[in-house]
Amino acid sequence: YFRSRPWSSQIGAWASHQSAPLASREELESRWKGAAEKWPEGSQVPLPPEWGGYLVQPDRIEFWQGRYSRLHDRLRFERHNGEWEIHRYYP
Template identity: 45%
Template sequence: MARSDIALELPKMRASYEGGSLDESELADTWYEQLQRWLDEAANFGLAEPNAMVLATSDPQGHPSSRTVLAKGLDERGLVFFTNYTSAKSHDLMATRYAAATFPWFAMQRQANIRGTVEKVDPAETAAYWFSRPRGSQLGAWASPQSRVVADRGVLESALANIERQFADAERVPVPPHWGGWRIRPEIVEFWQGREDRMHDRLRYRLNRDGWKIERLGP
């Protein structure tokens, strides 16, 4: 299809949302119980990587950036993911201490959005997750100069080979000093359910001085 044909088709691309509804009476008592419920339902639905979320950050000048990461922890304290602390996203988070994340469950006509401050998780929590990872993923985390420019693929493969030799005799690969978890501590958590005629359901938990409040938003 020619580029002009694609451009002409874009305005016609739409889907009818008729898969469900979301009422205040259906919500869990807490945002994290509701999010866990939807994560479980997404997994049971058969979605690939239901814990994948689009993480949005910004630098000190306000320039936004987004990428997909995997949620690896959820409780009343917040939502956790792990990454390289020298990465672009970590530099943003260390500078602004704020982030947003969206779970886009397109096949279920749902999404959930979390916004709040961030903090590094403690080393014990990082270690507990690290030692549950496959050895190959551990070695890759040591080898990758995340977000930095490299000359070619050969540079990465050489770095990985060096790390493999370094830890060849190690029963356990240690946690890199430059790697760990971030926790988003939500101030707002919104649950979105697609509805017919674009009259979607949007319910959010919002933190105020008196605790969490549930609000309905216009679609």
């Protein structure tokens, strides 16, 4: 996923210590500029050491929506041969 992001977003991942306190906007912009100089546009930006992710490929997803008098909606999406089918179930 990281490599599919635009170059500027990859650089932003290096510039930002997500959720850490930030003294000023200038600090963030300075860190972004430093990373951009280290990995110019067109170069391969390495993954930041703290960066991670998961690829989730479900074959079934179910949604439940509560309704009055227990007449809830239950929908299940199931993938068969690459196509999604929708099924409704009793609550």
